[in-house]
Amino acid sequence: MHHNSKLMVLCTLVLAISGCGKKSDSGETAQSEKHIIQNSGSDTMVNLAQAWAEEYAKIDPTVSVEVSGGGSGTGIAALINGTVDIANCSRAIEPEEAETARQNGHDPQEYVVGYDALAVYVHKDNPLNEITIEQLAEIYGEGGSITKWSQLGIQHTAGCSNDEIIRVSRQSNSGTYHYFREALLGKTRDFKLGSRDLHGSKDVVELISKTPCAIGYSGMGYAIPEAKTIKVSKKAGEPFYAPSIETTLSGAYPIARPLYMYSSGKPTEHTQKYLDWILSDVGQKIVEHSGYVPLPADKRITQKEVGE
């Protein structure tokens, strides 16, 4: 999987170089030529971005969108270095990153293109059905006190005889990791060391489905029958909600986040058209089909300057 994404980055690089060459040779006036939009970043969003690109190719064959993954940080780094037109990001851009990009002449413009609810997964044989954010913080947070399933008030015996909670997490640069840490532990507290840090959203769910003692988090679009999605509440005593389009939009489900696209400076004509299309009904339908949460009509705001 990692090799794959490296290959993709390489391909996009090659394409980027050849694309740039063409531009300087003949200018942008040639009608017959394909306009290439470079798009890379978040692993969470890579399937979605791919689906958009494929669908858009049918609508406007003169534009080709080249998508690659690598992670939110990779996308932002590419934006700063000026090698992409749009960076996908499953977290908001950091002020320092925006500042560096601005200094390099790639003033990032922010677009919210959908929402992603992070589901909490356990093995299907686990009797646990619901959990609070506070409990999750005690499981995942540095210095947290919960290490056994019995501390959550359940008898988890099926295949997990020693009662230990196996924490599954993501590599420390993933946007999902950052968002989950902030949602659980706030800005300053860290995760407990010793979690199994996997390298992709899909891998997390796969591992949990095969490990009876495990708990983990990943996008709700990655749900599979062998892993159980449990309900989450903000606080003890408050109602528990399962992740869904409705609970995400109403704000009831506590661990949902916006998904961003950042354009490099003011988008060109073609990039702007592409972004507008993403925010249209057709584009948002694809968000829903890919397992994410589409934006309601009144939330589809076109770009805004970062930091304003």
Next chain:
Amino acid sequence: MAKPSRRQFESGLEFVIESLIKLSGFSAIFFVFGIFFFVFREGAGFLFDGLNLKEFLTSTEWYPTSVSHKRYGVFALIAGTGSITVTAMLIAVPFGLGAAIFISEFCGPKMKETFKIVIELLAAIPSVVWGFVGLTVMNQLIIALFDVPIGLTVLNGSIILALMSVPIIVSIGEDALKAVPDSYREAAVALGATRWQIVYRVLLPAAKNGLLAAVLLGIGRAIGETMAVLMATGHAVKIPTSLFDSVRTLTATIAAELGEAPVNSDHYQVLFIIGILLFTITFVVNLLSDLIVKGIREK
């Protein structure tokens, strides 16, 4: 007329070929130093200014992306790499040398060909595939066999690594045994030695340099391997206390984090310092092996 010009042409060609070969030889040195220079340059800024080297080497707290308090301690990662390498070698060396001895001394020519082909096939499996086997098949197998909560452990990674180093140990070990002159074997047989006595008393001492090289190359493979251990060990920052703990290795940390660390940030530079550390470790291993081989030779 024709003769001198041909001779001139040949000596010219000789010179060109000689220079090309010389260039290839020197290019190896050039590339090694080039790589070392670039890795060092990327990490040097933070290494000499900002990094607490003692904390770096002795702390187990690896928090490169903490918001409030970034900590770069790689001791747990060193322990991870060490535990995996040692366990893998404990498995791979007996199997590898045993297989080498069997193939070279005990089996018939037809079987030998089959074995060699199969072992070469084993060496040709890409490391991601090994990692995938570790993540899916071995994980469940270890959970079922040992009744542990998770199968992504030192044991899992070590078995995978052992399987990856065995082909190297076998093929180099076999070459070393083959290099022992047949007259040694004939002399031993003439003295009435059994097959095992020949192996134990004659072949092993005669081929020890080559066998040691085989083992050391296996160790090198184990320390440097990335993808397979990244997937099979669980990638958890933790000092292992048993074979059933998850660990994280130095190489896997670089692979997992370098792609997304902002260029020239502290985190990015620390990952290159880990690269320097790995360089140092392999250098020490190679140096030690050189000294050992020399020591054996002088005896």
